[in-house]
Structures are given as C-alpha cells and as structure tokens.
Amino acid sequence: MSRHLLLLALALILAVPLAAEAQSAGMVPRIGILCPWPAADPLTGAWRTALNDVGYVEGKNTVVEWRFADGRTERLPTLAAELARLNLDAIVTAGDLAIRAVRHATTIPIVAASDDLVGEGHVASLARPGKNVTGVSILASELNAKRLELLKQASPAASRIAVLWDPATGTFHLSALHAAARSLKVELKILEVRRIEDLDGAFEAARAWRAEALNVLASPLLHTLHRPIIDRAGRHRLPAIYQWGEIAREGGLMSYGPTVPDVFSAMFAGLDRVLKGARPADLPVSQPTKFELVVNLKTAKALGLTIPQSMLARADEVIR
Numbered sequence: 001m002s003r004h005l006l007l008l009a010l011a012l013i014l015a016v017p018l019a020a021e022a023q024s025a026g027m028v029p030r031i032g033i034l035c036p037w038p039a040a041d042p043l044t045g046a047w048r049t050a051l052n053d054v055g056y057v058e059g060k061n062t063v064v065e066w067r068f069a070d071g072r073t074e075r076l077p078t079l080a081a082e083l084a085r086l087n088l089d090a091i092v093t094a095g096d097l098a099i100r101a102v103r104h105a106t107t108i109p110i111v112a113a114s115d116d117l118v119g120e121g122h123v124a125s126l127a128r129p130g131k132n133v134t135g136v137s138i139l140a141s142e143l144n145a146k147r148l149e150l151l152k153q154a155s156p157a158a159s160r161i162a163v164l165w166d167p168a169t170g171t172f173h174l175s176a177l178h179a180a181a182r183s184l185k186v187e188l189k190i191l192e193v194r195r196i197e198d199l200d201g202a203f204e205a206a207r208a209w210r211a212e213a214l215n216v217l218a219s220p221l222l223h224t225l226h227r228p229i230i231d232r233a234g235r236h237r238l239p240a241i242y243q244w245g246e247i248a249r250e251g252g253l254m255s256y257g258p259t260v261p262d263v264f265s266a267m268f269a270g271l272d273r274v275l276k277g278a279r280p281a282d283l284p285v286s287q288p289t290k291f292e293l294v295v296n297l298k299t300a301k302a303l304g305l306t307i308p309q310s311m312l313a314r315a316d317e318v319i320r
C-alpha cells in the first residue's frame with residue numbers, strides 16, 4: 001500500500017469514532033425550563049431532582065437552559081422568547097402566564113404544571129390535550145375551596161376570611177370558593193395581588209375589614225411571595241392556609257394540597273415521554289391523587305390559636 005493510501009485509511013479509521021461521537025452529541029436532548037420564581041427557590045431544586053429521576057442529568061446527557069422570572073410576571077414573555085430561539089426539544093414551565101408566554105413564542109412541545117390546564121384554555125381536555133401542551137393539572141379550584149373549609153375548622157370562630165388572589169390565575173377559581181363560603185356561612189374579602197408591592201395594601205385592607213383568617217389561593221406568584229406573606233400574616237395575627245406543604249414547614253400555619261414530589265414526578269415523566277417521541281396533543285394530562293395536610297403548631301402557638309385535636313389527628317404532618 002502506498003504511503004498516500006495508508007494515510008487515507010488511517011484518517012478514515014480515526015474519523016469513525018469522531019463521527020459516532022458527533023452523532024451521539026447531536027442526540028442529546030435540549031430542554032428549556034422557565035420558572036416564574038427565583039433560582040434560589042426550593043422548587044428549583046425539586047425540578048432538578050425530578051429531572052434526574054427520569055434519567056436526564058444536566059451537563060452529562062442533557063442540555064438544560066434555565067430562565068427565572070424572579071416573581072416578575074412581566075419578564076415571562078421576554079424569557080420565553082429567549083428560549084424559543086434556542087432550538088430546544090421541549091420547554092418545561094408552570095403557571096398560566098408562563099405557559100401563555102411560551103405558547104405565544106413557539107410551537108414546540110410544552111410540558112407544564114398549572115392550576116387548571118383545561119379551564120385556562122391550554123388543552124382541549126385532560127384525555128386528549130389536542131395542542132402542544134401536556135403535563136399536570138392541579139385541581140386548584142376544588143382545592144382552594146377545600147382549604148377554606150380546613151381554615152374554618154382550624155379557626156371555628158372566624159366568620160370574616162380574607163382571600164389573597166392573583167388575578168392572572170383567572171376568575172373561574174372564585175365561583176367554587178364563593179359556593180364553599182356560602183356553605184360554611186363565612187364572608188369573604190377578595191384581595192388582588194399582582195406583584196409584591198400589592199401585599200401591604202392587601203393586608204391593610206384585610207385589617208380595615210376586620211378579617212379573622214386568610215386563605216392564600218393557588219398561584220405561582222403567591223407561592224413566590226410566600227415568605228413576605230407569612231411575615232405579614234404573623235404581624236396581623238391572621239391564621240392562614242397555603243397550597244404547598246413546604247410553606248407550612250417554613251412557618252405558615254397550615255397547608256393542604258398535592259405534594260411537590262408527586263406533581264413534579266408526573267410532570268417530568270411526561271417530559272420523558274415527549275422527548276422519546278410522544279406528541280403532547282395525544283399525551284393525557286395527569287392530575288394529583290395524593291394530598292397532604294401539614295399543620296405548624298409553633299405558628300399556632302404564636303398566634304394564640306388552639307388547633308382542634310380532630311384536625312391534628314388527620315394531619316399528615318404536625319410541626320411541633
């Protein structure tokens with residue numbers, strides 16, 4: 001074999017593994033993750049864990065582009081547009097406004113968790129989403145009403161209950177809440193919160209109305225603001241109930257809702273199926289089946305509130 005042919009054969013042999021490596025690299029999934037909350041929020045860590053649990057490890061077998069709105073919903077369209085320009089295989093997000101921003105920016109698959117994917121208009125039905133969105137629908141309307149019932153049980157004397165509501169979640173949540181209030185014979189004061197600057201005014205309005213308890217409705221924004229809400233509820237001596245157990249563990253009085261690991265596990269399992277070729281339009285939306293009641297007795301003591309033993313007995317977790 002001539003020297004020229006020998007060099008050519010050697011080049012071809014060396015090129016094979018390089019080509020294989022390039023092909024493998026080309027198959028690495030590229031995922032965008034748009035979070036309404038700050039990067040330091042515990043939910044970010046929960047999303048990383050859920051992603052790893054379905055076999056995708058950032059920097060090893062997956063490229064992940066993170067974007068954080070830091071509770072500023074006005075930033076969502078810009079961040080969604082950034083992700084839309086990155087040639088991604090799918091985008092993961094949470095909450096109605098974030099989903100709308102991504103849907104406006106791109107037609108690639110979206111896997112999301114939200115209060116009510118059907119009610120918000122993101123999917124045609126739970127069984128057949130019919131669009132480019134699938135994921136987990138959290139039953140927020142029903143759970144907001146259930147939390148009102150639990151709050152009344154924890155504070156039986158309360159007849160005037162303030163409600164923190166993010167208008168971006170839609171008015172359809174409020175009908176079930178008002179029906180529950182009529183059944184419980186309590187009055188409601190709906191207080192709009194669109195940004196952190198609205199909180200002081202909302203709590204002052206609750207004080208002027210002589211509110212005796214506080215129901216914090218489901219909302220990515222209100223979750224992001226849970227720390228200042230806990231602080232203000234304590235200062236105003238308002239027993240308050242929240243959506244996620246993590247908030248009660250951080251000092252909120254009580255919480256009732258699905259567990260964070262279960263919701264995110266279902267969402268990222270859906271992402272896995274999408275990345276393996278399933279069409280969001282054909283992939284049924286999941287709903288939570290497990291709910292936890294968490295009661296913080298330290299906060300109850302600080303408020304001078306005695307939680308009924310019947311409630312403590314049924315709680316999934318009591319923080320003493």
